Amino acid sequence: MQTVEANMKQKVQELWGKRPLIISGPCSAETEEQLVQTAQQLAATGKVDMLRAGIWKPRTKPGLFEGIGAKGLPWLQHAKKLTGLPTAVEVATAKQVEDALTFDVDVLWVGARTTVNPFSVQEVADALRGVDIPVLIKNPINPDLELWTGAVERIARAGIQRIGLIHRGFSSYGNSEYRNAPMWHLAIEMKRRNPNMIIINDPSHICGKRDNLLETAQRAIDLDFDGLMIESHIDPDQAWSDAKQQVTPTRLKEMLDAIIWRKEDVASESYHEALEKLRQQINHLDDELMQILSHRMKVAERIGQYKKDNNITILQTNRWNEILDRVVKQGENLGLSNEFITKYFDAVHMESINHQKKVLDS
Numbered sequence: 001m002q003t004v005e006a007n008m009k010q011k012v013q014e015l016w017g018k019r020p021l022i023i024s025g026p027c028s029a030e031t032e033e034q035l036v037q038t039a040q041q042l043a044a045t046g047k048v049d050m051l052r053a054g055i056w057k058p059r060t061k062p063g064l065f066e067g068i069g070a071k072g073l074p075w076l077q078h079a080k081k082l083t084g085l086p087t088a089v090e091v092a093t094a095k096q097v098e099d100a101l102t103f104d105v106d107v108l109w110v111g112a113r114t115t116v117n118p119f120s121v122q123e124v125a126d127a128l129r130g131v132d133i134p135v136l137i138k139n140p141i142n143p144d145l146e147l148w149t150g151a152v153e154r155i156a157r158a159g160i161q162r163i164g165l166i167h168r169g170f171s172s173y174g175n176s177e178y179r180n181a182p183m184w185h186l187a188i189e190m191k192r193r194n195p196n197m198i199i200i201n202d203p204s205h206i207c208g209k210r211d212n213l214l215e216t217a218q219r220a221i222d223l224d225f226d227g228l229m230i231e232s233h234i235d236p237d238q239a240w241s242d243a244k245q246q247v248t249p250t251r252l253k254e255m256l257d258a259i260i261w262r263k264e265d266v267a268s269e270s271y272h273e274a275l276e277k278l279r280q281q282i283n284h285l286d287d288e289l290m291q292i293l294s295h296r297m298k299v300a301e302r303i304g305q306y307k308k309d310n311n312i313t314i315l316q317t318n319r320w321n322e323i324l325d326r327v328v329k330q331g332e333n334l335g336l337s338n339e340f341i342t343k344y345f346d347a348v349h350m351e352s353i354n355h356q357k358k359v360l361d362s
């Protein structure tokens, strides 16, 4: 048994550097049969590296299925024995860490509702002191990179060496296309801050439904994510949690086959030369943009001077609406999205206001 576990440790060690790393399994372990069958079908795809299953489920409202609890842990051991797939479980308390370790869970993850709570993250971190196990940390439910970073720091300070990030989107009020808005720029920034950490995308919790899982997964791969965590179930519609977003192992395989796997780089000289030329062009264009922006601000300052002399307010809503209308229309013709133009000119306008304010205060 000891060598089996040692081999599994070695396997997990190797998987940590594998791209893409594919983690799949049910939102929740429900019965031994459901878990084992899902695991066997996942293993049969030949595409899945690790089996996930929620054992303790943090549910938004009481009265819903809150996870099978520690009695599901031997089922995971059984599924691992039958399939050779290492296992991953969400933990939120010291007791859950202890139980998961007792049953040889190979990878732990901190859920989005735990990452938001420093007390809970610290409790998990303290329980992990002296343990050598990889830990994945989901983004907090709210779009706060400092909170995500804080959780990473707490787990790192406990001595955990292999830490990975899971991007599962951010919740907001009201209906949207997504269950949790991806806000890709936040994941990109987190990746930039932690260049040596793997980052995995969880399209299941971003989408909340099966429809656009593939599109979201592809987007993540295009953005150089290291892997995917996708929920799967032998009978998704009957799942006890997150039924709408789970897929069968067969559908998962179809999706993984459909994804265009991109490399971060290639060793081709002509590719690098061509890229280098285009990047030079981008640099020149960016230089010009900066010059133009600076010029625009100087003009705004002159307007500021006139406003000051005549005691006029900085913000003139009509004029701002007129600018926005004009540029959005123009943007359409130039292939620039309404969303981008609005955000971009909003930033430019705010900078203009700040320049004018300085003039008015001088």
Ligand code: PEP
Binding pocket: 027, 054, 058, 110, 111, 112, 113, 138, 168, 205
């Ligand atoms: C889960 O992975 O099933 C889960 C509860 O996810 P999250 O923490 O992202 O909500």
Ligand code: MN
Binding pocket: 027, 028, 231, 241, 242
């Ligand atoms: Mn889930």
